[in-house]
Amino acid sequence: MAKEIIAMLLAGGQGSRLYTLTQNLAKPAVPFGGKYRIIDFPLSNCVNSGIDTVGILTQYQPLVLNEYIGNGQPWDLDRLHGGVHVLPPYQQASGSDWYKGTANAIYQNISFIQRYDPQYVIILSGDQICKQDYSDFLRYHKEKGAEFSVAVMEVPWEEASRFGIMVADENDRITEFQEKPKEPKSNLASMGIYIFNWDILKQYLEEDEADPNSENDFGKNIIPNLFRDNRRMYAYHFNGYWKDVGTISSLWEANMEVLDPEHSGINLFDDDWKIYSRNSGMTGHKIGKGAVVENSMITDGCRVNGRVKHSILFAGVRVEEGAEVEDAVVMGGTVIKSGAVVKHCIIAENVEIGENAVVGAMPAGEEKGVATVGNNVFIGEGAVIGPNAMVRNNVKGGEQQW
Amino acid sequence: MVNTNADVLGVLFPNSYDSLVPELVNERLMASIPFGGRYRIVDFVLSSMVNCGIDNISLIVRRNYLSLMDHLGSGREWDLARKNGGLNIIPPFAEKTVKIYNGRVEALASILDFLRTQKETYVVLADTNIVANFDFNALIDQHVRTGADVTIAYTEGEIPDSAKAVHGQDVDLYYTIDMDEDQRVNYMYMNPTQDGKVNFSMNYYVVKRELLIDMVNVGSVRGMSLFERDILSPHLDRMKVYGYKYDGYVARISDLKSYFDENMKLLDDRNLDALFSPSPIYTKIRDDNPTRYIAGAVAENVLVADGCVIEGDIENSILFRGVKIGKGAKVRNCVLMQDTVIEEGANVEYVITDKKVTITSGKELKGTDSFPVYIAKHKVV
Numbered sequence: 001m002a003k004e005i006i007a008m009l010l011a012g013g014q015g016s017r018l019y020t021l022t023q024n025l026a027k028p029a030v031p032f033g034g035k036y037r038i039i040d041f042p043l044s045n046c047v048n049s050g051i052d053t054v055g056i057l058t059q060y061q062p063l064v065l066n067e068y069i070g071n072g073q074p075w076d077l078d079r080l081h082g083g084v085h086v087l088p089p090y091q092q093a094s095g096s097d098w099y100k101g102t103a104n105a106i107y108q109n110i111s112f113i114q115r116y117d118p119q120y121v122i123i124l125s126g127d128q129i130c131k132q133d134y135s136d137f138l139r140y141h142k143e144k145g146a147e148f149s150v151a152v153m154e155v156p157w158e159e160a161s162r163f164g165i166m167v168a169d170e171n172d173r174i175t176e177f178q179e180k181p182k183e184p185k186s187n188l189a190s191m192g193i194y195i196f197n198w199d200i201l202k203q204y205l206e207e208d209e210a211d212p213n214s215e216n217d218f219g220k221n222i223i224p225n226l227f228r229d230n231r232r233m234y235a236y237h238f239n240g241y242w243k244d245v246g247t248i249s250s251l252w253e254a255n256m257e258v259l260d261p262e263h264s265g266i267n268l269f270d271d272d273w274k275i276y277s278r279n280s281g282m283t284g285h286k287i288g289k290g291a292v293v294e295n296s297m298i299t300d301g302c303r304v305n306g307r308v309k310h311s312i313l314f315a316g317v318r319v320e321e322g323a324e325v326e327d328a329v330v331m332g333g334t335v336i337k338s339g340a341v342v343k344h345c346i347i348a349e350n351v352e353i354g355e356n357a358v359v360g361a362m363p364a365g366e367e368k369g370v371a372t373v374g375n376n377v378f379i380g381e382g383a384v385i386g387p388n389a390m391v392r393n394n395v396k397g398g399e400q401q402w
Numbered sequence: 403m404v405n406t407n408a409d410v411l412g413v414l415f416p417n418s419y420d421s422l423v424p425e426l427v428n429e430r431l432m433a434s435i436p437f438g439g440r441y442r443i444v445d446f447v448l449s450s451m452v453n454c455g456i457d458n459i460s461l462i463v464r465r466n467y468l469s470l471m472d473h474l475g476s477g478r479e480w481d482l483a484r485k486n487g488g489l490n491i492i493p494p495f496a497e498k499t500v501k502i503y504n505g506r507v508e509a510l511a512s513i514l515d516f517l518r519t520q521k522e523t524y525v526v527l528a529d530t531n532i533v534a535n536f537d538f539n540a541l542i543d544q545h546v547r548t549g550a551d552v553t554i555a556y557t558e559g560e561i562p563d564s565a566k567a568v569h570g571q572d573v574d575l576y577y578t579i580d581m582d583e584d585q586r587v588n589y590m591y592m593n594p595t596q597d598g599k600v601n602f603s604m605n606y607y608v609v610k611r612e613l614l615i616d617m618v619n620v621g622s623v624r625g626m627s628l629f630e631r632d633i634l635s636p637h638l639d640r641m642k643v644y645g646y647k648y649d650g651y652v653a654r655i656s657d658l659k660s661y662f663d664e665n666m667k668l669l670d671d672r673n674l675d676a677l678f679s680p681s682p683i684y685t686k687i688r689d690d691n692p693t694r695y696i697a698g699a700v701a702e703n704v705l706v707a708d709g710c711v712i713e714g715d716i717e718n719s720i721l722f723r724g725v726k727i728g729k730g731a732k733v734r735n736c737v738l739m740q741d742t743v744i745e746e747g748a749n750v751e752y753v754i755t756d757k758k759v760t761i762t763s764g765k766e767l768k769g770t771d772s773f774p775v776y777i778a779k780h781k782v783v
Binding site: 033274275276279293299300 | 441478669671678685691693694697699701702703704707708711721
């Protein structure tokens with residue numbers, strides 16, 4: 001049974017700029033927004049856009065991600081025909097290879113795509129926070145009679161040189177591609193989301209694989225080759241919220257933006273475009289006597305007895321009496337003991353912050369560090385963690401780390 | 403055993419004691435009454451069974467069971483979407499000549515063929531008016547150890563006044579038991595009204611499947627309907643019926659007031675922990691986002707499920723999933739079920755709102771500690 005379109009989701013990125021958060025975790029599995037993981041966004045977008053077949057290309061630290069995806073049921077992607085499939089590199093008669101680049105990852109799974117005999121393939125990225133209707137993108141691709149389309153965002157001109165830039169004519173046909181140009185000719189940044197006609201994609205993947213000098217990358221190799229042959233390439237304008245959460249500060253910022261959907265544009269409360277996730281199954285959260293909760297998001301299983309201000313608490317977080325949490329992203333199962341002060345930081349899962357410890361600090365002047373504490377770390381009583389600290393190991397009581 | 407870990411079959415009676423809470427079962431049955439912020443009462447007994455390895459569970463429903471079917475679906479959330487066993491909802495046969503069953507014996511008689519073809523050695527029968535994180539394995543262990551024919555789980559405590567007050571034709575009976583020093587039951591009381599501590603039956607029974615089939619066969623031929631009154635009680639001298647005392651946290655729903663009180667009790671962390679640990683309680687997933695407290699919100703001593711948006715001032719209350727509290731609204735001592743909306747400036751106290759109730763802006767609505775006001779499903783005040 002042929003599918004019109006299937007999705008291939010690139011989820012192999014190491015996310016090295018998230019440091020301790022991705023030490024044992026693929027970047028798409030990083031928790032976000034109180035109860036989600038980053039990958040919930042592209043997966044939910046697929047389902048909400050009517051795409052029911054998704055291949056997830058994994059490579060780096062896949063264990064948590066594999067378990068999280070499971071049979072795909074939370075996203076309604078447990079299907080008789082299609083559904084979600086995790087695709088790690090595997091051994092073949094000719095030998096086995098890690099995915100050498102984004103294009104090579106897709107190349108190694110040509111036979112997976114072939115099983116569904118699709119007309120179109122959408123290539124997605126597993127490290128972006130974005131609510132996007134891919135069916136509208138596909139409609140545009142078909143309308144234009146395109147062979148390749150790329151979703152683009154207008155970015156401020158002064159930032160354009162950080163992105164892959166698409167230069168397009170008045171009909172949005174792409175005329176030039178500049179990878180991180182010093183002198184950008186346009187401010188249309190590629191979001192790294194592509195729709196290909198499958199026959200075209202397959203042809204160029206095979207050609208690219210045969211080239212021993214290629215880096216097997218979409219941006220560096222495949223797209224330039226499409227230009228060389230003057231293929232019909234179009235830019236699809238996207239105006240919604242889009243954020244690459246590849247760094248600690250952008251991840252923190254995106255979480256904070258969730259708290260202000262009226263201004264930031266990232267609305268997780270939209271019943272017409274639900275973001276699905278695997279649920280914790282915990283009981284409701286409890287706000288105790290004397291607790292203060294201000295402008296925050298609190299998830300099932302939390303127990304709050306201290307002060308929580310402008311923060312996101314994931315499932316099962318405990319904030320004891322007299323503890324103070326502000327501008328913080330606190331992931332599941334973490335305990336903040338009484339008298340501890342936690343500010344302007346990201347605390348990963350199952351951390352214990354000891355009594356009267358101090359983690360992070362509100363920005364003072366130019367100093368805007370986001371302190372980060374890795375999974376399962378124990379911060380001792382009275383310890384002090386500075387605003388730029390990246391904590392990977394336990395910190396003993398009374399010690400300082402900056 | 404091939405298809406279960408526990409060698410036990412579960413049979414639930416979701417309509418038992420409907421008569422005690424007429425308001426709440428207007429459009430549902432006892433089993434599907436919302437409880438504790440994000441659950442339905444049936445979740446507790448179902449999860450308890452599943453956590454004890456019982457994975458072949460039948461629910462014999464009588465009426466108003468649409469909401470229960472909607473809640474349970476395929477049973478996946480309780481891990482009961484099984485090829486062998488799993489969840490099995492048995493509606494009454496809709497034939498003119500067949501009366502809807504009365505009592506457990508008639509209900510079981512309607513599934514005799516099913517019971518005969520199952521493989522499990524034991525059957526656990528249970529009502530769904532009790533909220534507890536119950537260890538069925540301990541009950542079954544005692545049953546096997548004592549060599550009892552039937553074991554009845556009971557709690558020690560007083561009979562609630564509300565139960566004593568209710569009498570009539572259609573009202574489900576309640577039972578207390580007397581036992582000898584070996585826990586063997588020597589007397590069963592029906593609707594007793596005595597004061598002081600009694601051994602109050604939870605209506606959880608363990609019995610061998612073959613024996614249950616015999617009892618139901620004989621009982622239904624003789625026109626019996628009530629398992630306790632017609633089968634157990636008259637034969638206590640011949641049958642070995644034992645009591646099993648349950649000491650864990652338990653909430654019984656015996657009227658609207660007790661429903662309110664039992665919800666409120668969960669605001670005490672000790673009760674919350676006692677009910678929800680060590681084993682998890684499963685329920686239907688709604689994919690709500692986390693609850694959002696907008697600037698200006700004030701919350702103290704509240705149990706709140708996911709999906710709520712709080713802009714007002716809430717205290718001493720239970721909020722189910724998807725409740726919205728408008729700016730300046732004041733909520734005190736309330737149980738607000740799923741998707742209740744309290745609009746701007748409204749002021750509610752001692753109120754139970756059923757699903758999807760709206761209290762429009764500026765309205766004031768107050769019950770009292772002894773008489774909470776109940777607003778029916780979908781109503782706009």
